[in-house]
Amino acid sequence: MYYSVHPPSDYLLRHQPRLLPGWSQPIASMLVLLQPSQVALVERTADTEHEKEHLRSHFLVLGGAIAQMLQNEGYLAEVFDPRTGWPMLSGAGTLSLDDVAVAGSALGYSTGHCGNCRVILHPSLGTAVYPSTLVSSASVPVLEAIAHQVIENQPKFSEN
Ligand code: B12
Numbered sequence: 001m002y003y004s005v006h007p008p009s010d011y012l013l014r015h016q017p018r019l020l021p022g023w024s025q026p027i028a029s030m031l032v033l034l035q036p037s038q039v040a041l042v043e044r045t046a047d048t049e050h051e052k053e054h055l056r057s058h059f060l061v062l063g064g065a066i067a068q069m070l071q072n073e074g075y076l077a078e079v080f081d082p083r084t085g086w087p088m089l090s091g092a093g094t095l096s097l098d099d100v101a102v103a104g105s106a107l108g109y110s111t112g113h114c115g116n117c118r119v120i121l122h123p124s125l126g127t128a129v130y131p132s133t134l135v136s137s138a139s140v141p142v143l144e145a146i147a148h149q150v151i152e153n154q155p156k157f158s159e160n
Helices: 010-014 046-072 099-107 140-152
Strands: 002-006 029-036 077-079 110-114 117-121 129-136
Touching: 002 099, 002 140, 010 099, 029 046, 029 099, 029 140, 046 077, 046 129, 046 140, 099 110, 099 117, 099 129, 129 140
Parallel strands: none
Antiparallel strands: 002 029, 029 129, 077 129, 110 117
């Protein structure tokens, strides 16, 4: 798994009122988490959908734990559902988050089109990668420390 913490992109700050209308503080950091997929994510098959659901649930567990620790320290935190782009913890607005655009702009990865969907072209994983995003009002170093603590101490995630 690849994860990295970045300052919020200009797009997120500009569109925060539509992404997270209930937030009283600005987004100050974003965690981009990329999980290798067992299968290339180009077609829609039973295998791809099973793998996507598997990786989605893993992200929601990790993201939920990170968000809880941030909230315990008085910060706002939001986990975006990688299946839809809508926030899981606070009320949805009028704009869903595009995880491919977030990872592409934060990590400089190119993107391509599969069917009518835009996908990340990861330098080593190609399209066999599952992107997801968490944002917080905590500073980048604070989110980095908490994400590291949770991800490095997570129980071994079964690949199958
Ligand atoms: C909607 C959607 C679809 C729609 C297509 C929508 C479209 N036209 O892009 C449908 C249902 C067709 C689709 C299909 C597929 N999808 Co799709 N899809 C999504 C979803 C849920 C949202 C994408 C989105 O928001 N697009 C917004 C586009 C349509 O808007 P736009 O006007 O072009 O651009 C605006 C946005 O980018 C917006 N924006 C919003 N947030 C942000 C943030 C930043 C920083 C910026 C700059 C802009 C921005 O600003 C732009 C201008 O307004 C994402 C999950 C996610 N949360 O990102 C998965 C996702 C992109 N899909 C994925 C995949 C794999 C597919 C498939 C290729 C295969 C599959 N098994 O699902 C299939 C296609 C199969 C085929 N061959 O036909 C994966 C890609 C994984 C990867 N390696 O990158 C994702 C990430 C789901 C996942 N978590 O795995 N998909």
